[in-house]
Amino acid sequence: MEVLLAGVVFLATYALIVTDRIDKTILALLGGLAMILLGVIDQHEAFQAIDFNVIFLLAGMMILAGILRRTGFFQWIAILSSKIAGGEPFRLLIVLSIVAAVLSAFLDNVTTVVLIAPVTLYIAAALHISPIPFLISEILASNIGGTATLIGDPPNILIGSASGLDFAAFLVNMGPPAVLVFLAFLLTLRVFFGRQLEVHPDIRAEVLALDEREVLEEPRLLRISLVVIGLTIGGFLIHGVLGFEPATIALFGAAVLMLLARIEPAEVLREVEWPTLFFFVGLFMLVEGIVHVGLVAAAAEALIQVTGGEQTVTTIGLLWLSGIASAIVDNIPYTATMIPVVREFAAGGLPIEPLWWSLALGACLGGNATIIGASANVVVANLASRAGHPIGFRDYLPYGVVVVVESLLIASAYLWLRYLA
């Protein structure tokens, strides 16, 4: 009976999240609480299941990015890079993609894409070309960049906390495939947009006339923010050695920056995305419900049957399953659900580390496939339509699918050569 209840609550919550008619934070909370109210798990178990490493790491990084975004840093770096590109549209596309990828590796993807968008829109208008190729490239780059580090993308944060793999391990194992995928992506951009981006040399000058110093609003705050964020990332690199969780380091960085920035904490905390954090809270309780009744173990068992328990097939299969699933459902609930499944695989005797990387690569890279695959995609689509250049589901799909397929092929080769061969 409990099994049935847990399964129904879980599937109903998922189905409602996919239909996107009710806010996903409310659904996750209701689903998680339903597990308690129906007696599937007790309150204590439910609250124990909430992974505060994930919540606090996200909150800390949101605070750091929230203060940094006040300084004009994102716009500054985008203008500076554009001037380096010299007003040639395709070079600009490449440079802005690199900016989006690198910033997204360390900061929130949504903040990154929103704050380099004004520069992008201005450049496109100045060059009399459509901003859509730029915006699409920035979405794709941002999700690829986020794959590289433990803090780059929410699935990595979830996996990092669940697996105990530290920031350095993520960088060493996820960094190389992210770089390879990104290089292939840059080559693909030439095929996608190379021809569309031709402009008369005369109008290139307008881009070069932008003055990056003008967007720096608070130089003192910028210096402090960059130093604190730099030290926090340094702290992440050695958190394993120090014996602290990344969440502790992120919260410490956030508290120090709030102290030094001399901004009202209430004002800073308002910029924290509370809906995302509560989405995680609900999700952890919801997933605990199906883990508790043994549904996850049964699902893992069934998957092992399909792959025959063979390591290569299971690992590569998990990568593609994750990639495809993340294109359709939000990659955050997907990852939260698959983490206990991966644990079951390991309990069945498979080496666990390649499975973690496989899940992480699939979930992060798969988010690129559709315009709803990851939060950065949804946000860019929204801002593009507000700016009068709507990007429809079908407009985006071909680019997304090509990039995801090539990403997963590269990731498969990487996993096989590094861990399985």
Place this chain on the structure above:
Amino acid sequence: MTEPVRLARQSRVADCQDLLEITPLLVHRDDDLLEIVRRSAVQPATRTIGVVDEDGRVIGIIRVLRLTESIVARVAPEAVMAGIRDLAEVGRFGHAVEDRIAGDIMEPPATISPEATISEAFREMHRHRVTGMYVVDSEGRPSGYVDLLELAIKLVDALEEERAEEEWEAERAEAERADSERAEAERAGAERAGTAGAQPQRAEEAEGTPDAAADDATAEGR
């Protein structure tokens, strides 16, 4: 003492536009925004610009604030970019950097007939969220301009001093009279059912008037 308010609310737009003496600012769809902003600068009282076609009919309006955004985005984009924090701001900026001519930023026309009352003009301006409206003839050709702020100032002056007690008392007396009339009508109602219905209705109308007047003035003033 209630006369000035009532007069202002019910007087014709045509009378008020003479009182305000604001010169209309009319441009064409293809006019360059830089040219329009130069003309707008010498006519600061005209906060809504009218866009007219070849026949002189109003086909759209431009808010001065929107015009300013576009100009600043063109001449000093960094100044606008630096302050952008959210999606809506990115969207507005995206439009602003691409605007070149009046047609790019014009909105559907909000106009008023000279025969309409000031009260109606207020309601229309509030509905369209504009601060001024062109007064047009039956063919859509502008004959003048009425401005929300200028009108509101005149109304508020009158309202502040004279509205309160006397008007309320007058209304209460009116309501009491209506009540007693209604009671009387109900008493007689058993025999003469046909005439009773009209009286309470008139009483409701009388009660509605002062509230509506106050709402108009405060809501539009915001």
